[in-house]
Amino acid sequence: MDLAHLHEHLGFSRAWVLWFLLLLPVVFLLYREPSVELTTDRLGLWRRALARLPRRKRRKPPLGLILTLLMTALIVLAAAGGGRPEREGPRRFAVVVDLSPSMQYPEKGVRRLRTLLPTLEAELRAIPPWIPGRLLVLRDEEMGEMTRWKALAVGSTEVRGLPTLSAPRLGGLARLGLARRLAERSGASTAVLLYADGAGPSPWPKDPPDNLYLRAGGSAEAKNPIGFVSARVLDPWPGAELQVQLGLRQPVAKGVALLLVSQGHKAQQKIPLDEGGTELVKIDVPRAFGAEITLELEPGDGFALDESLVLKPRPAWGPTILSRPFDDKDLRVLEGYLEEELAAEVLTDEGLFATKKDRLLLMEGGELARWPTDGMPRLCFGTRLPGLSRVGALEGPVEWERGDPLLRGLELSTLRVDEGLRGQLPEGARVLARVGGQPFLLLMPERRMLWCATELGQSSLVEQAFLPLLILRSLRQLAPEGAATSLTGLLDPREADVAARPAPRSRPTPVFFRPRRPYWPEILGAFLVLLFLRFFLA
């Protein structure tokens, strides 16, 4: 123990009692062994006898008196409330760990987060066990609490679990400012230790408060040349193929390919990317390639988080199609198209139509006496509906809703219609096109029906190019709802900057609060030992 810092280890709650130490000389006088005085004329002989003794035996220390003085001093020290004085400092601490994607950057083969763990553990080891702490993580632009207040021991489950946290889920930014807010909100009694790399769009907090301690890690030379910066999927569902558009950070070098792997590696496809080519890659992916498809850049640059995407196509519809009448040639053309496009099954037997699979009914002509309630999608051409059963001439130009998603980009001006059904517009029907001011194409999503005022054979519909696209787009709304196509795993492009930045101000671990600790157990123990020795010597 350094005497210069003795006051940090020894203090007294009743220091005035120490004045009783002045009684030690009195105790000395009372308990000292009286010196026996002997008058002798043999002083020369005594001197010779003394000289023959070993030097260490010539003087006999007054152990009894020394022990008595020590015991008296111990009693005074105990009465004075001797103990280790309280030390001011933070009474709690919070460890905030940046779990942003850049913390997964491999630094010489070891993830950046893992390289910070020894520093974290050393700091935890230096924190007294009576200081409660908690562990928080920064990711996805939020600060999550991993533990409540407790003693964070070195090697605890939470600390050990840090480097194994699932990296693919780390898609969002780590807002280091949240740690600053935590420090400001907690006040000076809580020390906030922020472990981060400062990489990416969220910078180190400027002018951090005094209770925020920044711990930086990572290399400033880290680079991340390969990776996706954008991803878009165009799904013409229920069409058979999807188009995926991928944006690359920069044109890739020769040899880099895009690897498509379906779930469970049942299918795999490798698409070479041109050297020095475009930064935008467009590929068509068959819907049937797999339910979950991984798109990876291979070989990557080591930082894999932005080199992998997961595509989950909306499953193909594949309904059973029944046409009424089943022998109409125009319907047959439409059947053939839908059979191929939707991988559907065309039935001719009415009985087999009662399957559990989704069904699609094509109707030309005929009449519905009431609105159907079976939820089956229907494409009706010239079918009489309740309120729309009167036949009349349709003359005039074709007008269509050009802004409607179903008709966007389609051209209907070449459509020729002679006559069609007229009547009262059904409730909830959306008019897609009119001829001569009369509704010609109606979409009724609630009744799962696309209705045309004329039969296929009484117009030039079959010849129109927009018809297949309109039918496919309509079926997207009429078909039973299912999971939408998703393309996930795209890293926030701002997180692509993995170069670490040094912390603006790094300070050593603070001196934490230490409660006062009385020394009376030690003093009592020492007193009893001395008392035993005293009696033993006596």
Add this chain to the structure above:
Amino acid sequence: MIPPDDFDQLLPAFLDLPVYPPTVDLDERGRLRVRAEFGDFKGHVPYTPGEDLRFLDWSVLARTGHKMCRRFELVRHRRLSILADLSPSMRSREEGLRDLLRLFGFLGLHRLDSVELVTGDKGGTESRLFIGATDYERYRETVLGLTLDGGPPEIAPEEDRSLGRMLISDFQPEEEWRARLAQLRQQGHAVLSLFPRLPVEAGDDSTLWEGPSMLRDLQSGENLSVAMTPALYSNFLEEQEDWEMRMGALSKDLKHGFMAVDLPKAEHRADYEAWLPFLARRAETRRFTTTNPFAAS
């Protein structure tokens, strides 16, 4: 007048014992005592009551039935000369010294003709003469009035008388006494050196103590602070025994006598047996002794 104490009451008991004060050559002269001290035979005179029976001629009484006393022409005087060292260093054994002086004086005045007490006082050596048993009271007053602030006595030239010299001292410092004894021999003197041992010098276990001690020499004024331990005490006893052996050997070489005898402890002062080691039997020849019974044990 100093009232008598227990020791004074003990002294008459020694007259019932055939003991004498020890001297070097008084015993040898004692063998010639009849002829030397009483002189040549001069004739008989009738016995008168109260006359000293030692002069009664028993052979004439047996032969004639008349009590006749012998008469001599010359009487030789028998004197015990006690030389007492009154140095301050003797204060540690002052009580025993006064008892010894009384014992030797008492026996000397009753068994012999006179006692000469020679002391080294401040002004020099002083000699006091006491004659006859009736002079004992004066002798006692003198002894009890002595103060131990003088020094060793000087020995006067020997007179024409039967003289036994006894020197009582602590013989410290040793070198000075060795020189003094050698000088006495050169002067033709023979003395019996008597060293009265204190119990602490005799190794009496009951006198052993442990702890801090201050040893004071009253003569030199020097002090010695020691931690008394059994080891130190044992060393001292060995030194004491060696010293007695050296003094005994020196006295033998110089034809002096040397005695080292234990002074009785206070509780044994009234026991006459405790004093017997200081005395000599008439038939014995005690030239000197260095016996230290405690050291031997």
